[in-house]
Amino acid sequence: MSLLGYLGSLCLLSLLSYANKKIWKPSVRIRMRKLSYSLAINEALHQMMDSDPSVFLIGQGVKSPWYVGNTAKGLLEKFGPERVIDTPVSENAITGTAVGAALAGMRPVVVHPRVDFMMYAMDPVINEAANWHYMFGGKSSVPVVIWGIINRGGEQGAQHSQSIHAFFAHVPGLKVVMPSTPYDAKGLLVAAIKDDNPVIYVDDRWLYNLEGEVPKETYSIPIGKGIIRREGKDVTLVSTSYMVVESVKASEELGREGIEVEVIDLRSTKPLDETLLFESVKKTGRLVVVDGGWRTCGMAAEVSARVSENVFEYLKAPITRVTLPDSPAPASRILENEYFPTSKKIAQAVRTIFKE
């Protein structure tokens, strides 16, 4: 079995329970059917490229499933090489090209099949795209989607396993979305393409085979709005992307022990849905933040700081973070198992709060 298939079936197993719970129902009910996370992305691209001739896809490997899974399936055949542009490995120039095309009125989606390689594109993303609207006093905007796929695990080591969404959330002028379900994968990609600002779209290959209900219609999910995946009164568990899967699993385990966990999926790490976050903490009085990135100056630090600043008086216990350690990703599976947060580690962190 290929690595992807193996990881996919792992996801599927852990998500069967996740998808079946009462926690959340999409508001659009018509023409709903099951779709995988990666095909939900694919459908968003098809629909947006169909409805708007200014949308195009550019990046390394867009015609190769080896790079982008089936997210680009059928696009080249339907829209041709003028709008589905496979490129040499030139991340800086290619990302800059997408940003420049946006400045000239297009709505490009530029894909980095491994987010690690996006480091080469920091200049066009941060110096140019993020600052552009501000530094020209609003005279020009950058409707570009910069899509980075997290592709970790499988003994791939430090340069094929990074989750760098916090870097981007740090930068003024960028929005960052991290969908955890097929429904969100489609709705947030549509929203990102329609947004007039640069949006960093971060997905995780560990979610690609996850199936869920997805409407056939084109719909957007508002960027900056989180969602409650499971309601609870004892503790708030905040996470994004694949960590939502592990958090929901942890919440079920804890539920059997009598701890009622509220799981919040932020969906966007910038802007952050403070209202949802604060309301939940006011209710539960306890906060555990789970993030698939590093600890220092990471998303978990930011969420913790905001809660401390704004609703400190509601806290009954210190805030706890479950993150990657401040260490590069290892290769060997024994070390990998130690490295990545799991539902077990999350559940343990929650239990510790109640013991204290």
Add this chain to the structure above:
Amino acid sequence: MTAYSKSVLEKVYRMMVRIRLCEESLVEPILNGEVRCPVHLYSGQEAIATGVCFALSAKDYVFSSHRSHGHYLAKGGSMTELVAEIYGKEPGCSRGRGGSMHIIAPEMGMLGSAPIVAGTIPLALGAALASKIRKEKKVTVSFFGDGAAGEGVLYESLNFAALRRLPIIFVCENNFYSTHMPIKECRPENSIFKIGKPFCIQSYKVDGNDVLKVYEVSKKAVEQCRKGQGPLLIEFITYRMRGHVGPDDNIQGTHTDIRSKEEVEVWRKKDPIRRFEAFLIKNKIFRKETLERIDREVEEEVKEAHQFSKKSLYPNPNELTKYVFKE
């Protein structure tokens, strides 16, 4: 004698003088502290911005670098908004948020300038790709200096432009200095145009202080791009009469120019405006008095731009974070 009408030649002369006088008018406000943002004066290189932009139509795109005032004016940007921007005022072309290094005139196809060396080269590539996808036959010019030839993204961009046959002209203004570094300390050979060859890009080296020559080679390049025969690379040889930033290198106002007086003098004799003026008078196209009248009109325009800017309001501090996102 010349293939150009008097009115075109007058416009060319006027544009070069507009750029020169606007740039020189900033020296005093820089030295007395009225202008505080870093200003990279274009004096000495006017023939390139003028010659290239006169070969373009209003719909064509240009991107520029830190030394961009000339490109902005030649592409049709408003002098008043440029000067107001440099003073950090609200009516500036970037509403005082950008300063001298971030100027823009989207309505004229001047899509922006930025001082990260080579940073706007791939952006220009994107604009060229956009017009190719839309089949508009627009041409994009990417202006950059010799220093940008040290950045890897230029080579990535040349490769991708050639692969996709994009309608883009890479314009390298080689003024022999990358900030304080003479080019001989930056490159083993002072022939930047040769970097186009490995990417099968037609490349030229041209006297950048001869405005009509600049115009002619640019016009040909633009026509080729419109026919789908781009990209092209043109290296214009020129010299900046002022420092890298501010009137003198390296620190504004301290007269620490690293270049020898003799070298500056040699290039002063090749001043593109004086050369063009001599050409116009020698060929009896204009009399000296006519050109002096244009100079005086431009002086007046520059004076008004400063007067307007000085009395304009600064941005409202309550609007500090306005424009972070487009709402």
